[in-house]
Every structure is written in structure tokens, then in C-alpha cells.
Amino acid sequence: GRKPLFLFLPGFDGTGVSAQTQFEDLGRIYEVRRLQIASEDRSSYDDLVRFVCSYIRGWRESRRRRRQENSVVLLGESFGGLLALGVALQLQEEEDGAVAGLLLANPASSFLRSDWPVTSQLITGLPAALPFKDLQLSQLLPPLRDGQLGGLADSSLLNKTLGSLSYASIGSSLLLSRALDIKTAGDLLEVTRGRLQLLSESLLRGDVAGGVGDLVKDSSWALDALLSILPEETVRHRLKFYLEQGSKRIKDKLNVLKCDVIVLVGSNDNVLPSREEADRLAKEIPSCEVKVIRNAGHLILDERTNITKIIEKSSFCPSSLKKDVVADFKMPTDEQIKNAIEKSSTIRKIFSPVFFSIDNSTKRVVRGLGGLPDKDKNPILFVGNHQTFALDLTFLLSEVLQEKGYLMRGLAHPFLFRNVQGVPGVTGQWDGDENVYELFGAVPVSPRNAAKLMKAGEVVLLFPGGVKETVPSRDEKYSLQWPDRSEFVRLASKYNATIIPFGGVGAAEAFSVLLDVDEVDRLKKSPLAPLLPKFFNGYGNRMEDSNALDSGSWSRKENQLAERLRFPPSPVFSPAPGWELSRMYFFFGEPIHAGEFDTSSEEAADKAYERVKTEVEECISYLLRKRKQDPYENVLVRSAYETLNARQAPTFEI
CATH class of the missing domain: 3.40.1130 (Glycerol-3-phosphate (1)-acyltransferase)
Structure with missing residues (x-):
């Protein structure tokens, strides 16, 4: 009840799972909350700004009545960074100091200056132009008995249309190729190596159907997940009403932002032009620092980045984290x-x-x-x-x-x-x-x-x-x-x-x-x-x-x-x-x-x-x-x- 509020605003997918490793450590100091956006949600950028502002107002007012700590820190990843900027701009019109600090991780405020307005049309438009796009996968396969379906038997992909599968294949391939960096590529390689090892063991036992079936099941999971979290209609809506609308809302307003901002960028982000965007934000926002995460891509909120330590050295560090530079110093190992x-x-x-x-x-x-x-x-x-x-x-x-x-x-x-x-x-x-x-x-x-x-x-x-x-x-x-x-x-x-x-x-x-x-x-x-x-x-x-x-x-x-x-x-x-x-x-x-x-x-x-x-x-x-x-x-x-x-x-x- 006495901790300040730490609110995480997720990226384009709306889940916020990418920052999961940060929450336990942050929970020692903050009351941690995470915004989640359902795939069927059709809110606009303005709706989300109003919703988050309303939540923060209510939280601060309840703390104020109890005379307790009511400072707020926002961490926005990708689209969440764009949303965090809108929230901070709105709240400062009502009350100075409503937001103590902002952390922006590869913020999507660069959307209009990226290639995504064009690339997104390819992802969502090309499948719609395919012939037989409305045919389901099950209709394209020859008649098979249940045992012959292997890993597909438990997959919802059989009921997906050719258009949806094309969208999922193109989208997942493009995002994967852009989002990978040295670490995530290594992790993916380890997983792939493990699956291939299991496949080879199945083949050596003579269980060809089982081995191939498991591999198909694992492979189809990624497509299933994308179609579940970000179906085509959701992507089209969020491109227009989240990213495009949000980019226009904050345009030419950043120079009046009053809170302190820290921009975290991956040195090798291929999803967004984050390095260039960090330079732009540093020039436009009156109080803005930039931290570059070396050898990282778009997903930087894993164990390579310690948000708690970054906050420790920031101007909005809560009193419970502040250290005496002399008395609390520890010799390097x-x-x-x-x-x-x-x-x-x-x-x-x-x-x-x-x-x-x-x-x-x-x-x-x-x-x-x-x-x-x-x-x-x-x-x-x-x-x-x-x-x-x-x-x-x-x-x-x-x-x-x-x-x-x-x-x-x-x-x-x-x-x-x-x-x-x-x-x-x-x-x-x-x-x-x-x-x-x-x-x-x-x-x-x-x-x-x-x-x-x-x-x-x-x-x-x-x-x-x-x-x-x-x-x-x-x-x-x-x-x-x-x-x-x-x-x-x-x-x-x-x-x-x-x-x-x-x-x-x-x-x-x-x-x-x-x-x-x-x-x-x-x-x-x-x-x-x-x-x-x-x-x-x-x-x-x-x-x-x-x-x-x-x-x-x-x-x-x-x-x-x-x-x-x-x-x-x-x-x-x-x-x-x-x-x-x-x-x-x-x-x-x-x-x-x-x-x-x-x-x-x-x-x-x-x-x-x-x-x-x-x-x-x-x-x-x-x-x-x-x-x-x-x-x-x-x-x-x-x-x-x-x-x-x-x-x-x-x-x-x-």
C-alpha cells in the first residue's frame, strides 16, 4: 500500500509477456501493474490513453486520501512507448508531476518514419488477393484417417483458411527475421536443435509418424499463436487506430513534455529505426536520456536489461532505492x-x-x-x-x-x-x-x-x-x-x-x-x-x-x-x-x-x-x-x- 506505481504498457501484441522477467525485481520497490489488450479489443489510441489516465487518476486519488506514496512510473515497449507518451502528455495538462518518469523501450513513435506503413499492407493485403483464399486447410488435404494427421490432429490450423495461413506465414516469417538478434537467434537455435534431436531419436526407434507429428505440432504452434493473438482484423485495426493515430496525436507536442524520460534502444533493432528515433526524442524532449543496449534487437526487456538498476540511477528513483555513493559502494568483483x-x-x-x-x-x-x-x-x-x-x-x-x-x-x-x-x-x-x-x-x-x-x-x-x-x-x-x-x-x-x-x-x-x-x-x-x-x-x-x-x-x-x-x-x-x-x-x-x-x-x-x-x-x-x-x-x-x-x-x- 505504500509503494509507488509501476505501470507497464505492452507492445503491438498487447500481452506484455516480453517484460515478464522484470516484474519480480521491480515488485520489491513498486506496486507493479501491466496493461493487457485482448485481440478482439477495438479501442482506439485515444480510448487507451483515456483508460490508462483514468486508472492512474483513480490510483493516485486513493493514495492521496490515505496520505500515501502516489508517484507513478511508466514503462512502454514499442507501441506501449507511443502510448506512454500520450498518457504523460494528457496527465500533465491536469496536474504537474502526475507521472514521475517514463521509460521507453524501442518506442513505436517512429512508426510513420519506418517502412511499416507499406510493409504492413503486404502482410495484410497479399493473402486477401490469393485465389481460393477462403478454402480451409482440411479441404485442401486428401482424405486421411485420424492416425495419419499426426501433429495436425490437435491443431486448429485444419480449420483455418488458406488466406489466414498465408497471412500467418508471411507475418511470422517477417517478424521473426527482423526481431532476431544474437541472443534470441541463439535461443531459437537451441530450441530447434533440441526438437531435431527428439526427431532423430524417434526415427531411430522407427516411430516416424510420431516424430514427424511432434515436429509438425511444434511448428504449427507459432502460427496458431499468431492467429490467436494477432488475427488479420486486429492487425489492420491496430495499424490504423493505434500506431497511425497515436503517431499523429503526439506530433509536435514532445517539446512540452515535463517528466524525465529514459529511452532504451537495441543497437541492432531491425523492426523499427530505434537508434534514429532515440536521437530525435533526445533533441525534442526537454529532459531525455538515451541508453543503447549493445547487440540487442527489438526485444530488449529480457535478462540483458535490468530496469530496476536503470531506475536506481535515474532522477525519478524512489527513496527506497536511493543509495549513498560512498557508504553503499561495493568493490567490483x-x-x-x-x-x-x-x-x-x-x-x-x-x-x-x-x-x-x-x-x-x-x-x-x-x-x-x-x-x-x-x-x-x-x-x-x-x-x-x-x-x-x-x-x-x-x-x-x-x-x-x-x-x-x-x-x-x-x-x-x-x-x-x-x-x-x-x-x-x-x-x-x-x-x-x-x-x-x-x-x-x-x-x-x-x-x-x-x-x-x-x-x-x-x-x-x-x-x-x-x-x-x-x-x-x-x-x-x-x-x-x-x-x-x-x-x-x-x-x-x-x-x-x-x-x-x-x-x-x-x-x-x-x-x-x-x-x-x-x-x-x-x-x-x-x-x-x-x-x-x-x-x-x-x-x-x-x-x-x-x-x-x-x-x-x-x-x-x-x-x-x-x-x-x-x-x-x-x-x-x-x-x-x-x-x-x-x-x-x-x-x-x-x-x-x-x-x-x-x-x-x-x-x-x-x-x-x-x-x-x-x-x-x-x-x-x-x-x-x-x-x-x-x-x-x-x-x-x-x-x-x-x-x-x-x-x-x-x-x-x-
């Missing part, structure tokens, strides 16, 4: 760590990163991370420069974890947690997989989260230059873009943290700046602007849109940080020629004990801050100077050595 490292194996081979630190006893530079402190009860704060397109993150996290056994929990831009598409360098977090940054302990950067991590004695990774350092202009390679002053030294001092300054180089050489920021601005203002590729506008717009993530999220004391989080104007990059790729180098300086800092005044804190900044700059300078002495700095020479010797190439002498 060995298997997750192994998978993450394997996924980065190619880029690791390309850059062949090498690491250096300072030995605690000799104070000399050594290869590896032996100079880094072991973990104790006090926090450790790694502070360094961020490299182009954040290519350094994978190497930093994995190397420290493997060599020292602790996880650096990054303070990351909220952008990395919100699945915004279209910006190079942060791929992978919108493909349906668990966000690798969150998996390895990253939290959205804020003074509050930083303090929580420090208080908990965590190992923290901070890039004071933020996103600005990941998109450097031509003259900014490896130059720190830190703010004039930072609070991190006060925080580190308060919690007696050990600060590890570090520098990294090598990523900037992987890209060339085609156009610098001022050149892009001039080009956009020139007469050539209308002729520019979509990239120039699309890239910039998405970057600007993501700044909206900051608004309203910060207290007055945090406004300076919120301003730092705004995406800077970015140059236009292109990949550098392969032979120009540099090696990646990381150097961890001597630990600094922040408990010794004098932060009693702003001037003293700034002095401590400058000390850390200078240490980072010296780490970068050391690497830029020493890499010139590395005989394997060039990717071609290095790759040849590592291929021939099956081990990492050596580097410069220390």
Missing part, C-alpha cells in the same frame, strides 16, 4: 575487474604505459609503483593532470589496483553519470553495460562527496583542471588548467590525508587539433555556417546541454565548483596518424602529508595549494624531458619489439 582490464587490452597495447614513483628510503625515481604508500586508516588523495579525452583513466585505475591493491575513487564530472551521447572520449557508459566509472567507485564531484570520501578514509583521485584539461587547444598541451585556488588542500588537511602529486603525458599526441576554439567561433559566424557538417553544431549543442546538469545541484558555497563544471568551448579534433602515437608515461611524486599544512588563513592555504600544483608540474616536466631518451617511445619501434619478444618494451634509463 574479481570477474568484473578482469573483464574491465580485458576490454582495455587493445588500447594498452597501443600506448604501452609505463609508471614511475619515488622510493621512500632512497628518494630516487624507480620504475613501478613501489614508492606509493600502503593503505591505512587515513585517506590518500591522488592529485594530477587530466589527459586528452581522459585516456589516462583506464591505466591509472587498473595499475594502482593491481600493484597496490586499492581502488582510486574518482571525483568525476556528473556528465559521466548521465549517459549523454555524442561526445568523443567518454564512450561506453550509454551502451547498457554498467557504467565503468561507477563500477570502479567514481562519484559525482562535489565538496560534499569529497568530504564523505575523505572522512571514510578512502583513496581519492582528483583532477583539479577537470574537463578543461581533456580538450586542450594547440598551445595547452600538458599545461595545468587549475582554478586560482582550491578547497581540496583544506579538506586534505582536515582529514590528515596523504597527497600524492602525479603527472601523465602521452595522450595529447593521439589527436590533432583541426580547428582551435577561436577558429570554430569564426567559422560558425561566417557565411559558410549553414554548410557546416552537423558535427560542428551537434557536438557543441550536446556539450552545452550537459551544462544543465549543474543547475540547481549546488549550494551557494558550491557555486564556484558548479561554474568550473561547465563544459568549456572545445577545439575540433581528429585522430593523429598511427605512426605519431606516443607512449604513455605516469610519474607519481613524493607523498605530501597534508596534516602538516597550515590552512589557518586563506593565504596559507593558497601557499599549500601552490606547492601541490608545482609538484604536479615538475612530474610532467620530468616525463616530457625523459621520454625523449626512450628508444621505444615511437609506436612502430615499440610494437615491433613487443610483438617479437612477447613482453613490454623497456623504457628510458632512470
